[in-house]
Each structure stands twice: as C-alpha cells, then as structure tokens.
Amino acid sequence: MNNNNRHMISILLENEAGALSRVANLFSARGYNIESLSVAPTDDETLSRLTLVTYGSEQIIEQIVKQLNKLVDVVKLIDLTETEAIERELMLVKTKATGEQRAEMKRLADIFGGHVLDVTDATYTIELTGAGKKLDNFLRAIEKDAILEVVRSGATGIALGQKALHA
C-alpha cells in the first residue's frame, strides 16, 4: 500500500498572477514532493496548463488531487498515470566532444533521436525529447565526466485517444 508511485498530474489553471504560487504553496505546506513542474499558457489565453510529477502512496496522491481541486484557480485536472498517456520532456545537454568522444557522442545522440544544436571544437549541445526515463537513460549512456551542463524542461503530457482536457 505504501509504495511511492510516480504520478504525472496535468492541470488547467486560471492564467492569473499567483495561481502558480498557490499550487507550489500547497505542496510545500502539506509536505508533498514535486519532482518536476512545467507550466505555460494554452491556446486559450485565460488558461495555463501545468504538469507536475510527484511521488506518493495511493492515499497521498488522492489527497494531492483533492487538495489541488479545492484551489479556486484550478479549473480541471487529470492524473495522467491513471490513463494511457504520452509523456514528453525536453532536455538540452552540453557535452565534451573531443577526440574519440566526439564521434561516439554524435552516434549516441542519433541512437536516442537527438539533434546536435550547437557545435564547438570541444563541445556539442544536444537536444533530446522523450519520456523522462528515456532522458535518464541517455544521461546514463554517456560518460559522466563528459556532461558539462544539463537542462530539463520537466515532464509534460497528454492523454491518448479522443479524451481531451478543456475548461
């Protein structure tokens, strides 16, 4: 019962000053974890879409969902873990790329479906998208000391099929 499972919760939020702090505040005030958070306006300028990844037991996730729903600024939400969904995250990695490492790095980027966005004689900057796990795997695949900088957007996602979250 007390297994801490990973949940991706996607929220339609009023696009208003302070709305994001209410969500963040809720997590800190009640002692919940946020692993990642990504937020941006939607096609409807009055709404933001916020995706957060959290860990917790079934009971904690249930409370998180209820507490989020209680926030006046939360219009709708969906726990994407409860449904079939696509998860995507953007990662930018600056790596060392010298000598033999240079070809190897390009090859690995290709395997993971990444693109090299910027090249210097000593570095590559690689763009990679995918589910969080895939990005983790890429970072594991390359040599640890080759990593100069990692930037991740935080996960975002959408349900499969005809189901759509709208106000």
Added chain:
Amino acid sequence: MTMELITGAEILIRCLKEEGVEYLFGYPGGAVLHIYDAIYVQNDVKHVLVRHEQGAAHAADGYARASGKPGVVLVTSGPGVTNAVTGIATAYMDSVPMVIISGQVPTALIGNDAFQEVDAVGITRPCVKHNFLVKDINKLAETIKQAFYIATTGRPGPVLIDVPKDVTIAKAEFHYPKKVKLRSYNPTVKGHAGQIRKAVDLILSAKRPIIYTGGGVILSDGSPELVELTQLLGYPITNTLMGLGAYPATDKQFVGMLGMHGTYESNLAMHHCDVLIAIGARFDDRVTGKLEKFCPEARIVHVDIDPSSISKNVRVDIPIVGSVPNVLRTMINVIRDEKLKPDAEALARWWRQIDEWRAVKSLSYRASDTVIKPQFVVQKLYEVTGGKAIITSDVGQHQMWAAQYYHFDQPRQWINSGGLGTMGFGLPAAMGAKLAFPDRDVACITGDGSIQMMLQELSTMKQYQTPVKIVNLNNGYLGMVRQWQEFFYQKRYCMTYFEALPDFVKLAEAYGHTGMQIEKPGDVEGALREAFAMKDRTVFLDFLTDQSENVFPMIPSGGSQNEMLLAERDEMISTHDEGMVLL
C-alpha cells in the same frame, strides 16, 4: 446615458451595502484613508473601531459564528494586515465565512519596499480559502462579489481582497453583478443518491452504531435535520468540540463530547462501534487519538461538503460529498418512505452497554467548600443563564471545562477556536456575538493567560456598549501547559506560572466596566447572578480557582480512544513517548 463615476472607495462601500453587511470591524491607516472617507459619509455599514487588528478579525469571526453571516474586516496595509493574520488563520481552521479587505500601497509602488508595504496576498495565502489583489478598478465590484460568494459557499472560509490605494481613488461606474459564475469553483451541495442509498443500508444494518458530528453541521445550519435523523434512528450521538450544540446536549441520546477530553462513554462507544456515521467532522487528531487504533471494528459513512476531508486521515467506506442538511434530508426521506427500521434488539443491547460506561461518571470531580473548582463555576454559569447564553472561550483548560460542563442545546451557542487554538480569541469574539445578538446573554469563559492576549478590546467594548460577562477562571497558571508538565515532564513547571498578574477588578474599572473578584465557592452563584442582572454592563468576574485542577477525562496524544485517564485514577498516568511528540 452614462452612469455616474464614483471612486473605488465608494464602490467598495456600496458593494458591502449590497451584500447586506451590517458591521465592518476595522482599523484605519494610510492605505485605507480613502475607504474611511467613504465610510464617513454613509450610515448603512456600521464600523466598529477595534484596538488591534487581530481583535477585528476575531470580532468579525464571533459575529459570523453567532449569526451565520460572513464577518467583514477592514485593515490597512503592512502591519494592519499582518496583525490580522492570526485572526484570519483562526477563521480558516474553523471554516468561518469572512471577507477581509486590506489596503495596499499604490499599484506603482508595489514591490518597492514602500512604507507599510507587505505582500498581503502572499502572507495570507496558506490561511485563506482564496485571495485577490485588485489592480483594476473596473474589476473591484466583481471581485468583491466573488469574494463573498467563495467565503460563504461550499466549505466556508476567509477570503482576502487586497486593494491598492490608487484603486480606491480612481473612478468608475458602479455595477454590482447579480450572480457569480466561476468555472473553477462549483461546490457539490446535493449528495449522490446511490451513495446515500448505500449509506442508509449500512446505517440500518448496524448493531453498535454511533453518530459522530462536527462543526460542519453548525456551519451548514444542518442541526434540524441532524436532530430528526438521530431521533428517527434512536442511535447514540457524540459531538466534536466544534460541533457542540448541533444536537441538544441535554437529550438522552447525547453521549457527550468525544476526543482527548471527551466523555468515557463517547470515546468507548466510538472505539467499539461497528458503524460510524461521521457528519461534517474531519477526523482531527484530537478526536482520533492513535490512528491505527481508531474505531478498529467500524465501517464508516462520512458526509462532508469538502471532498478533501474525506479519507484524509481515516479510510472511509461510504463517502458522500454534499451539504449536511441536503444529504440528511434525503436519508430521512429514504428511511421514512421505505419504512426502514434499525435493529431494535441490537440497539437495546448497545444502549445497555453505553449506560454502563455512562455510570462511570467520567465528568465527576472532587467538590470543595474551601476552594473554587473551575468546573463548579461553569456549572453555576449554566444554571444562572438557564443554559441559554452564547458562550465564547479562549484556549486552554477553561475551554475544555466550558465544553464539558455547559450543556449546549442550540447550534451557534458555543464559539471557540478549536482548530488553530488561538488564545485571545474569546473576548473579541464575544463582542462580535453580542453585536449580532444584542438581546442575548453573552459570556466569555477565559483564563488569566488567554484574557491578557486581547485585553485592549475592553476599550472597544466600552465604546460600542457591548455588555458581555467575562468569566475568568484565574489559577495563576497556563493551566493546560502546566497539566502536561505535571503529567509528562515530572512537574517541571517551566514558564507556566505568572508571578505577576494585574488586579483584574481595577483593570475592568479602568476601562469603564465593572469588576468583581470571587474567592469562595459560596460566592460563585451570587456573583454570577449579580453580574447577569447588570444587563447594560460588561462585568469582569475574576474567579480565583483551584491552582492544581486538571482536565479529565484525558486521552494522552498518541493513545487510542479506549485508553483514557479518569480523574480519580490520575496516579495511573504513565509517560507516553508518542504523546510527547504529538502535543
């Protein structure tokens, strides 16, 4: 045809008038000067000038709890609003409808560390139901409408509106919206019919049922439905500290308050029940004790308007989201229409068991001819007021004695800070309650610690002629903390004894009220009668009470409901490590 342009300050006051606001509890300052100027030229909304902003919030809170109408507060920016925060948090924890208007520095100065600037929306965010910063005068009226709607519907709570000074000066047309529509806020009022049906079946199948109700019944004015359902079923009922008065305490089906200082029979009935019917209560830690041992044999029905209250601490078998009166009315209809009956034989057996527990008389205490027992004062207060007064309290031992010995028969008669436990709440709350009901007796049961936290409001009470009776159970100690030090810290009474206390009689007189000091048990009743006979006077009754009296029964934090300490057996107390952590 164009409408007249009026200032933001005037709009604000017009909105309050539209909402039918009778009293505004507040304190002026730079950022709200324009609003005060708009107050000056009208008589519809009466302003009560408190002596400290915390007092304003508590007074509005007392007014709201007594009347059921939202309490309204007006404070200035910076320290004005920070002073009010304790009062706002108090209202939030007990789900009291309240609207707080705070002044803010002009929009152009926000974020500049201007004089008396504080991020009011940020500071209050964790202790309000919602809050707003109004930067555009054209949104002021609409925002106020929304604030009142949010504060008073669903699970009620405080809503703060932060208004920058330039918005109060700017001019706009005044349109007050008739209706509010918020796409993201739609509390569920009507309970799910299928769930209610399932609940009724479970409730009627019970062999050892108990009804456990909380503040939600009072907030939703669900008392008539609760009384009807309880009497239809013939089941025992217990109330939480916040729920007292929802069911008449003098009725035979009432088994007393439950929880840490609840009666023996209510806690044991909870522990041994097979069906628990929880209504507008939130399974607070002071009620449940040790969660793993809470109601071990019970299947649980829980009715609450707030889905997040359900299955938060205790797993519930049949959750019903909805307003209490609505759900209970449907339950009553199902039972009546289908002529359903509880198991009479099992119920009779259960009552015999409860009566055995009752016979323990867990609220008995050693009477005295020489020293005033605090319980005795509350009992006499109950007699003298015919059980009909509105009672407010502060926080500590006196609060528990008030809850145990004043038998509340009506909802909204008992007003205390149960959730946040705010010392200083009682006096301003009594003032607010008295303004709501000028013709009723209002008493504030307090202690020498609590009363000193909001004493300045005695001055407000003089100005507005709100005659309440202050029943000070003065034992010279911070009694509840002293009790814990006695039980769990080997009587190391660290910082719980006041070596200096004011002369409360002179103090009351200095504020223009009447003061009395009572030292002998034989004088208690006479003093109370004399005080209540003075209808138009605030009377401060300083009762010098037994310094070593403890509140019993008691479940130490971390204990379960069948692990109670009773008054006569206090030598059995052992140190409970978990209890120390949970305090």
